[in-house]
Amino acid sequence: MDANLPLRLELIGITKSFPGVLANDHVSFAVRPGEIHALLGENGAGKSTLVKMIYGIMQPDAGEIRWNGAPVTIHNPREARKLGIGMVFQHFSLFEAMTVLENIALGMDSKIAARDLEAKIREVMTTYGLNLEPHRVVSTLSVGERQRIEIVRALLLNPKLLIMDEPTSVLTPQEVSQLFDTLRKLASEGCAILYISHKLHEIKALCDTATILRGGKLVDTCDPRQETSRSMAEKMIGGSLKDIVKPAGRTLGEAKFVVNKLSVPPVGEFGIAIDNVSFSVRAGEIFGIAGVAGNGQNALLLALSGEVVGNDGEAITLDGIWLGRLNAKQRRLKGLASVPEERNGHAAVPDFSLSDNSVLTARDRLKMVVSGLIRPGLAKAYTGRVIAEFGVKAQGVEATAGSLSGGNLQKYIMGREILQRPTVLVVSQPTWGVDAGAAAAIHQALVDLAAEGSAIVVISQDLDELLTLCDTMAVINEGRLSRVLKAGEASIEEIGLLMGGVHGDPNATAHAMEQLHAS
Amino acid sequence: MRLKLEKRREPSRLMLYVTPVAAVLLTMIVGAIIFSLIGYNGLGAVKEVFLTPILNPIKWQEVAIKASPLILIGVGLAFGNRAAIWNIGAEGQYVVGALAGTGVGLLTQNYTGFWILPTMLVAGFIGGAAYGAIPAVLRTRFNVNETLSSLMMTYVAIHLLNFLVTGPWKDPSGFSFPQTALVTADQTMPTLIPGTIVHWGVALTLIIAVIMWVVMSRSVFGFQVRVVGSAPQAARYGGFSQKRTIWLVFLLSGGLAGLAGIFEVTGPFQQMSLGFPSNYGFTAIIVAFLGRLNPLGVIVAGIVLAITYVGGDIAQSALQLPNASKGIFQAMMLFFLLASDILVRYRLRVVSAAPAKDVQPVRSGA
Numbered sequence: 107m108d109a110n111l112p113l114r115l116e117l118i119g120i121t122k123s124f125p126g127v128l129a130n131d132h133v134s135f136a137v138r139p140g141e142i143h144a145l146l147g148e149n150g151a152g153k154s155t156l157v158k159m160i161y162g163i164m165q166p167d168a169g170e171i172r173w174n175g176a177p178v179t180i181h182n183p184r185e186a187r188k189l190g191i192g193m194v195f196q197h198f199s200l201f202e203a204m205t206v207l208e209n210i211a212l213g214m215d216s217k218i219a220a221r222d223l224e225a226k227i228r229e230v231m232t233t234y235g236l237n238l239e240p241h242r243v244v245s246t247l248s249v250g251e252r253q254r255i256e257i258v259r260a261l262l263l264n265p266k267l268l269i270m271d272e273p274t275s276v277l278t279p280q281e282v283s284q285l286f287d288t289l290r291k292l293a294s295e296g297c298a299i300l301y302i303s304h305k306l307h308e309i310k311a312l313c314d315t316a317t318i319l320r321g322g323k324l325v326d327t328c329d330p331r332q333e334t335s336r337s338m339a340e341k342m343i344g345g346s347l348k349d350i351v352k353p354a355g356r357t358l359g360e361a362k363f364v365v366n367k368l369s370v371p372p373v374g375e376f377g378i379a380i381d382n383v384s385f386s387v388r389a390g391e392i393f394g395i396a397g398v399a400g401n402g403q404n405a406l407l408l409a410l411s412g413e414v415v416g417n418d419g420e421a422i423t424l425d426g427i428w429l430g431r432l433n434a435k436q437r438r439l440k441g442l443a444s445v446p447e448e449r450n451g452h453a454a455v456p457d458f459s460l461s462d463n464s465v466l467t468a469r470d471r472l473k474m475v476v477s478g479l480i481r482p483g484l485a486k487a488y489t490g491r492v493i494a495e496f497g498v499k500a501q502g503v504e505a506t507a508g509s510l511s512g513g514n515l516q517k518y519i520m521g522r523e524i525l526q527r528p529t530v531l532v533v534s535q536p537t538w539g540v541d542a543g544a545a546a547a548i549h550q551a552l553v554d555l556a557a558e559g560s561a562i563v564v565i566s567q568d569l570d571e572l573l574t575l576c577d578t579m580a581v582i583n584e585g586r587l588s589r590v591l592k593a594g595e596a597s598i599e600e601i602g603l604l605m606g607g608v609h610g611d612p613n614a615t616a617h618a619m620e621q622l623h624a625s
Numbered sequence: 626m627r628l629k630l631e632k633r634r635e636p637s638r639l640m641l642y643v644t645p646v647a648a649v650l651l652t653m654i655v656g657a658i659i660f661s662l663i664g665y666n667g668l669g670a671v672k673e674v675f676l677t678p679i680l681n682p683i684k685w686q687e688v689a690i691k692a693s694p695l696i697l698i699g700v701g702l703a704f705g706n707r708a709a710i711w712n713i714g715a716e717g718q719y720v721v722g723a724l725a726g727t728g729v730g731l732l733t734q735n736y737t738g739f740w741i742l743p744t745m746l747v748a749g750f751i752g753g754a755a756y757g758a759i760p761a762v763l764r765t766r767f768n769v770n771e772t773l774s775s776l777m778m779t780y781v782a783i784h785l786l787n788f789l790v791t792g793p794w795k796d797p798s799g800f801s802f803p804q805t806a807l808v809t810a811d812q813t814m815p816t817l818i819p820g821t822i823v824h825w826g827v828a829l830t831l832i833i834a835v836i837m838w839v840v841m842s843r844s845v846f847g848f849q850v851r852v853v854g855s856a857p858q859a860a861r862y863g864g865f866s867q868k869r870t871i872w873l874v875f876l877l878s879g880g881l882a883g884l885a886g887i888f889e890v891t892g893p894f895q896q897m898s899l900g901f902p903s904n905y906g907f908t909a910i911i912v913a914f915l916g917r918l919n920p921l922g923v924i925v926a927g928i929v930l931a932i933t934y935v936g937g938d939i940a941q942s943a944l945q946l947p948n949a950s951k952g953i954f955q956a957m958m959l960f961f962l963l964a965s966d967i968l969v970r971y972r973l974r975v976v977s978a979a980p981a982k983d984v985q986p987v988r989s990g991a
Binding site: 125126411412413433434435436438444446448451452453454455456457458462465466467469475478479480482505506508509 | 631632633634839843845846851855861862863972
């Protein structure tokens, strides 16, 4: 990195407000050519807004963007791409039914003949070690492979600045290290990289500089290699981080929640089937299900919660009671509560008040209904308790669920289910998109519920979360569940391989596992 | 300087109530302009359509009996629309309910007893509900779009009516007019207020609307309807079945439309005839939306639309306005309501062309 080169990107006093919130408040920082620069912050800290302004999706209310030293106004993404700014989004925009090549061709600003494009794509892929067959149909690809399409798409434009938005949240550990190799190579050629994430150990491993945002303001720019994960996390949340307290020397009880040969047919053309899944969770145990997104986690949650009802009553049992043919309401009455991944519109109704959202799942267990009529007083009192005990920031029990921030809504939803004292709780992505403070509170609540003798199933893509929370875990890959691993003995490498680090070829996975165990 | 729409953090409660009123006022203003432009006395037309029925107490009873079927059907449709289940076929359910009740009436022509009228009313409800069940079956079993099927069933119902009153049910002593025999004394809806045409059906309608308001706002069924409409996935998560909701909503809205039909037969019409369909089933769609899909709001909206029915007739005779003009006023109301509804979720802001130099925090946290 040559200090004499002009700064690749410089932001000076960038300010952007939305109704009710100041998303960016006089943010200034710079990215040098060849630098891998982390943009770090909790959800709602203003990272996405900032990046959208750099990529021309939004315009700042005030402040200046400089590109290679000269002030620029970027009106739209096409202008950004012309300047040499590429972006890989967290959510991909790909057509499932088309090939890799067709998808890339559709995204090009200028028309290129298919043959030339294919040659260029192959060239980019060999240069950066991105392994991908241009004629594969997207629906057959893993999430990691899909991300590679987006990266290739960005690289075809020879970017001078590449923005990566939470790129590793959907990748296996092996895919993450492949991605890092690609990014390092790019940086060594002078491309600047703006890397958005909240995974601190990744930032320590990859980035040269980290800019930390909190509440729309820049709080610090530091060298992540000089910091600890904890020190950066504390800057991010602006306070000290609490550790999860696990009760010492607890013993697990009898098997409470038993899933036996559960199979669910796929929904829709690209749906994933649940294939012969079996596991059992004892009283007081937290059982984790790891896996890359899109491997059947959703289908599994729906089948366990009772939103999708199967034909085999015996496939799911709670204390020996058959649940398999009961719907969600009946399963709740038997003591099984669940929390799906999507908060808005699934776990909660955004247009309804929190109090009405409590009626949604707590009405039967907490006797909020008398002869067909709802007792609003009980719903309000219960909602008030959830808000108080889980520290939900909301303007009272009448605030609509949609007006809460993601983390607060998640705290409310978790509180709503946990305070019903379920015998079994199944949760998917309990801390997805939730800030570190709220995540710690949710983790503690899960541990406490288990300590009271409930059986808990946590489905998550966040391995760190599972490793801190769970007593036992398994990996879901294409709708099938791996053997059960004890938390202490499971290594990241092994879990990574089970997650499909060698995607789509079970023999290759088995082979790699043998090698791993031999070494 | 330009205007900009900004999403509100929460839907505005004030706008929820202001926009229906604004829609009526805009209809009056634009209606006056349009009718002036095409050569009528525009102001006079608006005055006759909207004000004369209110200012002239003699017209009140007419407003009451026209509002009654609109409210009864509108209350049922409010449930469907809340659940995002679109029953456009209330007119058909209204006709078939009336036919079912009339059928009972024709069978009991030679009997006397207090049980006859209630039996006809029950038959009316069941007839409408059964007719509403057809789109429900098609939707839940074969995934047929209920908007289209319920609408098409309306025309089938009208042809069924035509067949019956010109064929098997034609009054033998009716000089070949396409109508059934008049209802007997025991089949007639009694008068509520002596000396007026206001019948007991009006009172029953109001009682039902109030009960339905309790059902909508306080019962688990009302909750279910609202969840299914607002977030179908959350409804499944909460243990509510969408199919069951579709069934219940069609049976309820069909039944209430059928009941409205038999109220009309035993009340104002006294018989079934070719001229029975009066578009109440379609106008009630406007009533349901104008009443904010809230049964109490539907009562008010039903009265407003009834006023345009009565006022439209007055304007027709007083100003020679075409018969279609009341349809124009009614349609404008729905149009303006739907158009101004955006203000419930969005606010209008005047923004200056130059970007703001400095922005103050509005409210921290998110």
